[in-house]
Amino acid sequence: MVQKNIEDFINEINGSIGKNKIITDDLILKLYSKEPSGLVGKISAVIFPENKDDISKILSSAYKYEVNIYPQGSSSSLSGNAVPLKDGVIVSFERMNRIKEVNTTDNIAIVEPGIRIDELNLFLEKSNYMFPIDPASQSVATIGGAINNGAGGLKGAKYGTMKDWVNGMEIALPDENGTRLFLGCMTVKCRKGYDLARLIIGSEGTLALVTEAVLRITPIPESIVTSLALFDNLDDLLDSFIEMKTSGIQPYIAEFMDNKTVEIASKGIDINFDANGNMLLLSIDTTKESSERMKKYLENLFKKHNANKIITSLNQQEAEELGLFKIRRNLFAAQVSMGYSLYGNGKKLQVFIEDIVVPPSKIKLAINKVREVSENYGLPVTIGGHIGDGNIHPSVVYDITDENMKNKVVSWYKDVMKIALDLNGSISAEHGIGLLKKDGLIMEMNHYNSLKEINIMKSIKSLFDPKGILNPGKVL
């Protein structure tokens, strides 16, 4: 049964934005109420705005009838960020996926929120530019979703996260008129009082809807040297990384996987080398002239730290030919197939990806502790992550119909967050709070003796969204 206020709301926007932008087919509604986190919600309609005016009209009517709005990009988030908890409607941005302007002198791209990161990069590549934020889901993740989730990615150590790559944005507020504001600036340098643009980044759709973004773009490096090194001893791997950082080199990509994870992820892929041990995958951006020198430097460094295998490429094409990224790219698929070999085909599996971050100097401690805790629980855990910025993703695959195991996973999840906090880290680096980490957020505020922060956040939420209709139940 659709509630009266929602029915009136749908009728009103049917008239204001047009019928063909609203879907109420039962099966399609169920489709949009799911998420990779495994959570499922329930809604009354999916609305597909095609321009900014549509969004303002939707918000204005939603405010009037007090209808919950769940904004969605591509539903690839991992913490329950976009799943509709209570009744309401989903606003899907998939039809707002235009690139409005690219200016390489100003280093900006102005885009609609529904464009996928990969699609944007395909376009920018023609001008030899890129948008450097590359979550593992970049092939489907949208700019709007990445902004709202404060996404990071493989290049985090060098380029940071979304908060460093959005100069400004237009938002629409859930008020009488769906008022639109331009936050931040067109330029990198910007001192417009309080930085509200950065407040929206990572707000998970709870404060406003982003209608357009001014993104910073950067030239694609001239040359990228990549080295894959395998170490029997995790300490050796981490020491080599520390030595590199000490000598003043900032990696372009620095991914690692522990030995058990390498074993799983290298199964069933076509590579012509044996992958044994803990893996460090390191890329450094350089010039054509200095790439040979950098290659030698890396090879010597890893040799010195007892790597059992070192394969280095001078450019990206060679890296592809040698298959250096294959193990990393296969990680998610390997986790899924590991699940089926553990629990049998026909089971309903969930891949649960943790997202803690610690200062990079503490990463060795963090990994060892996570390994220890996971073994105590007897859970099949893989550990990989972005070593350059201290973000690690311990992951577990489990059968969701097994209650006993589910409880274990929930308890493990808390323990892993606790490890991060004990090492001066944080409970979420790039996946966000959503639903799954709300307890974790309180845990963190408590840990840092900073509980009042929650109250300030709640006040901010009610300033932006007085009726509490935007993505209710998330974050706070």
Add this chain to the structure above:
Amino acid sequence: MKVNIKSLYDEVNRCVYCGFCEAVCPTINLGPHRGYGPRGRVNLIKDFIENKKITTEFLASVFSCLLCDACLIVCPAKIDTGRIVRDVRSIIRNEYKSSINEKITIRER
């Protein structure tokens, strides 16, 4: 030949909803909703097998597929959407032919 619904169900049930398939699908950006892409097709089919219910949009989802299988290559769970969609078309024809009263139309966005 009769389609084996059990094995069909086991296969669609493997979907982890990551959406990687949507990046390579030629039809998803043309249709009005996610049902015009592989993640949508797989999950609609799952729902269809569970609840035996068909809607106009479900039919459009199943008949707008090119069977090109671009999605299979990027799927972490190796779900073969092309072959699944073909088999589901056959099930619809065999078992639901008489209950489809409306036209099946592939809609543009």
Add this chain to the structure above:
Amino acid sequence: MDVKDIMELLGEITIKTGLPVPIDKSKIFEWANNFNINRKGEIYLYTGALYQLIPYINYTVKYLDSISKLPSGDSLINLAKIIIKISPYYLSSIIKPSIKEINENNAIVRNIAKLLIKIDKNIAYLYEDDIYSGVLLYDMGLDDYFSIHSQKVFKSFKNRNVKKIITIDPHTTHVMREGYQKFVDNYDIEVINYLELLSNTNIDLGKLNKTLTIHDPCVYSRYENIVDQPRKLLKSMGIRIKEPKRSGKNTYCCGGPLESLSPKFSEDIAKSRIDQLLSQSDTIITMCPICKANLSRVKPDYAKLIDISEILTSNI
């Protein structure tokens, strides 16, 4: 147009006439007129008629689509359904695709036959038994129709003692391997694709100084694992192959399979694909009649689409 109507018409016509469009059967083997190929042998060329039929199918689809858009469209389509049940050939006089297109596709089949004769002059042809495979029925899940039709085809093979066939397009190759295996009891026909066959020989095709962009058909690359074979043949001629961003296992569909169900989708997908291909070079190699027809609808005048068989026979 209603997808159900299209399926119904397709199924009925195929069962009644053996072909998906009501045309004279001799059109299928007219390419072999004045062409010296045996009637009997160990291995048979089986075209499955797809190259020959594509001009007729596309014309019919366009025709039906235009009828359905008339004010009285629904009743006209119903009338067509009735006529087909009574006398399908009544409609054959209105199906008149361009002669040029028909000749082009017949020439492709002739080129492929030339290549086969060059490696083995004992390869035979089925002539009037070179009947349509029923692949469209299979793809649309019209299993009731497909089951009847495939058994008919198998029976005609058996009557002629056919044990091994050579197929020439991706869709027929796939259905003869997977579809028939599922639907025909005791199916024992060995199916080899001509590109697989040629690439396993040391055939000397001469040299050709050209740069060409390759478009992999989805069904070859992802269903039948035919990716390296055409490349090996082209490289043996010294041809420089340009690969679009999406090629091989990651190839991008031409949009053809939706031509009859949604012409608009089909055209939009073809446009995306032709742009991807033309970013590499002006001349594109196709390996499937559906790809060629669909991409040619949207190609700019300067661009050229050539079936791989024409390249492979350029020195023969």
